[in-house]
Amino acid sequence: MAEGHRFATHCVHAGALRDSHGAARPPIYNTTTFAFPTTSDLRSAESNPHDTALYTRYGSNPTLFAVEKQLAALEGAQAALVFGAGMAAISAACLALGRGGIVCLGNAYGGTLGLLSDQLPQLGIATRLLRPDQGDQLDALLADGYGLVIAESPTNPELSIQDLHALTAQAHRHGARLMVDNTFATPVNQRPLDLGADLVVHSATKYLGGHSDLTAGAAMGSSAVIDEVDVWRRQLGQTPAPETAALLGRSLATLHVRVREQNATALRIAEAMADHPAVERVHYPGLPSSPDHAVAARQMTGFGGMLTLDVHGSLETATRVVDGLGLFLNAPSLGGVESLATQPALTSHAGLDRGERHRRGIPDTQIRLSIGLEDAEDLIDDLVQALEGRAADRRV
Numbered sequence: 001m002a003e004g005h006r007f008a009t010h011c012v013h014a015g016a017l018r019d020s021h022g023a024a025r026p027p028i029y030n031t032t033t034f035a036f037p038t039t040s041d042l043r044s045a046e047s048n049p050h051d052t053a054l055y056t057r058y059g060s061n062p063t064l065f066a067v068e069k070q071l072a073a074l075e076g077a078q079a080a081l082v083f084g085a086g087m088a089a090i091s092a093a094c095l096a097l098g099r100g101g102i103v104c105l106g107n108a109y110g111g112t113l114g115l116l117s118d119q120l121p122q123l124g125i126a127t128r129l130l131r132p133d134q135g136d137q138l139d140a141l142l143a144d145g146y147g148l149v150i151a152e153s154p155t156n157p158e159l160s161i162q163d164l165h166a167l168t169a170q171a172h173r174h175g176a177r178l179m180v181d182n183t184f185a186t187p188v189n190q191r192p193l194d195l196g197a198d199l200v201v202h203s204a205t206k207y208l209g210g211h212s213d214l215t216a217g218a219a220m221g222s223s224a225v226i227d228e229v230d231v232w233r234r235q236l237g238q239t240p241a242p243e244t245a246a247l248l249g250r251s252l253a254t255l256h257v258r259v260r261e262q263n264a265t266a267l268r269i270a271e272a273m274a275d276h277p278a279v280e281r282v283h284y285p286g287l288p289s290s291p292d293h294a295v296a297a298r299q300m301t302g303f304g305g306m307l308t309l310d311v312h313g314s315l316e317t318a319t320r321v322v323d324g325l326g327l328f329l330n331a332p333s334l335g336g337v338e339s340l341a342t343q344p345a346l347t348s349h350a351g352l353d354r355g356e357r358h359r360r361g362i363p364d365t366q367i368r369l370s371i372g373l374e375d376a377e378d379l380i381d382d383l384v385q386a387l388e389g390r391a392a393d394r395r396v
């Protein structure tokens with residue numbers, strides 16, 4: 001893959017692996033091990049696991065190499081690792097880089113919050129979770145020696161924006177590293193490594209996979225940082241099956257087309273919902289009225305396919321709206337071709353008490369939408385009929 005190509009070209013061609021038949025797509029090397037003509041060849045493969053096929057759990061399998069080259073190109077990284085799940089990437093990264101202490105700033109994925117509050121402390125790793133309004137405590141923790149900062153932007157579920165450039169500078173002043181979970185934005189809209197971050201992680205289960213049919217994760221960064229994470233992936237056995245890696249590579253080829261369309265549809269829906277009397281607040285960083293719009297416009301080239309509504313009323317009102325939707329599926333997860341609706345207070349953030357949710361900007365009346373690839377007007381019609389309580393059961 002020649003350097004200097006643009007994003008869409010990387011999506012299609014990065015990692016190309018032409019076999020002796022000229023296969024247009026990388027073949028699936030569905031094998032656990034690879035044989036060598038001589039012991040000396042085997043020993044040289046062992047010393048060069050990033051380039052030579054050897055053993056699939058190590059990640060040294062040509063199908064995994066191919067998707068990792070694609071993943072690295074999309075985030076502008078020197079190197080990438082593919083994982084069996086987003087949580088595998090996040091946990092390996094925390095174990096590799098977080099032993100000096102980890103601070104998570106702002107809202108984050110529930111699994112990440114759980115790992116930081118329960119499992120990692122059991123291993124003696126110091127962790128701190130700072131609410132969005134506690135950013136002023138970060139400097140003191142970094143001065144205390146916490147070595148890894150974790151942030152998401154846009155955040156789950158209220159889609160607020162963290163200034164990644166400023167956060168990198170703050171972490172680096174103290175010799176700490178910044179890891180960004182870029183699942184919600186995708187590299188189509190935001191490239192944290194270009195803003196100075198040290199590591200990017202993804203739940204590839206979401207937009208990178210894009211069709212709600214695979215579970216995978218990814219980590220991208222400099223070769224030095226990726227080498228630190230690689231040994232944990234290997235020893236914890238977190239590599240995906242070659243079939244899954246190939247399916248992810250297939251999906252990445254269309255990432256830019258899918259996400260650009262999802263950006264456009266989400267903005268169109270955000271504008272329509274902002275004018276609806278049953279909606280108290282629309283959270284979408286692409287709306288010029290959003291308090292985070294200026295920072296978002298500086299660090300993002302598109303605003304994503306996630307959109308969150310606070311409706312007037314109560315928890316039960318929000319449930320009635322979600323249950324009244326016919327086209328949106330009532331399901332957790334995000335980033336697929338089908339639109340989804342969830343209530344954070346009952347799903348992803350049910351583990352927090354109500355007061356803590358409120359302090360984190362997650363009212364009971366919140367509904368999080370993942371916008372798929374359906375027609376924007378059909379989605380708006382569905383939301384309007386559900387908000388106005390016109391639903392019988394119209395589920396498709």
Ligand SMILES: *Cc1c(COP(=O)(O)O)cnc(C)c1O
Pocket residue numbers: 085086087088109111112152156181183184202203204205206215216217
């Ligand atoms: C879903 C998700 C994860 C976890 O990914 P899995 O693939 O389910 O392990 C991590 N971060 C964010 C932002 C997510 O949405």
